[in-house]
Amino acid sequence: QQQVKQSPQSLIVQKGGISIINCAYENTAFDYFPWYQQFPGKGPALLIAIRPDVSEKKEGRFTISFNKSAKQFSLHIMDSQPGDSATYFCAASRRAGGTSYGKLTFGQGTILTVHP
Amino acid sequence: DGGITQSPKYLFRKEGQNVTLSCEQNLNHDAMYWYRQDPGQGLRLIYYSQIVNDFQKGDIAEGYSVSREKKESFPLTVTSAQKNPTAFYLCASSRGTGPRELFFGEGSRLTVL
Secondary structure (H helix, E strand, O other), rough: OOOOEEEEEEEEEOOOEEEEEEEEEOOEEEEEEEEEEEEEOOOOOEEEEEEEOOEEEEOOOOOEEEEEEOOOOEEEEEOOOOOHHHEEEEEEEEEEOOOOOOOOOOOOOOEEEEEO | OOOEEEEOOOOEEEEOOOOEEEEEEEOOOEEEEEEEEEEOEEEEEEEEEEEOOOOEEEEOOOOOOEOOOOOOOEEEEEOOOOOOOOOOEEEEOOOOOOOOOOOOHHHOEEEEE
């Protein structure tokens, strides 16, 4: 129930293409869904986040789509650039209550490579 | 500049030795976390602390220990009881508990020979 399943494990996209990474969760208590971006040798950094009261959130070339009924959310990177090459993690956190409040559960990660 | 400093960046140890990884933050954040990163397994929570002198086990706490004597510091000890300690360890902090942005350090890579 605490798992977040992420796919694909790796993704290769040509420059200018669309990168799509998917995540699925089981725990309906989750109500905060961030995406983190990690470059080699660095720690992850927050990219974009969504709460389940909206179905989509866009920030520049990055969009989160959220499907509450299917318990799925995805990251779309439009006009992918070589500088977007990184590992991307989805995550989920539950709402208030209990000792697990605020703990982020991460997906397995997707290694994105954007070819020039 | 505010941030999280982890040291050392690389560490090699022999089997059976305890190792302590340092994590210091100057963001004045209340909560601090330790995650372990292994290829294909994402980030797994080892321990977290919401206030000074208090901490809770995460999902994979066995073989690890922590302390939180100061707000700025949250060191992690990898003990000899940890069966597979070779990994990339990440420290993070957040302004409070609840679903908030985590700020990560640059990590410490531990290799046990």
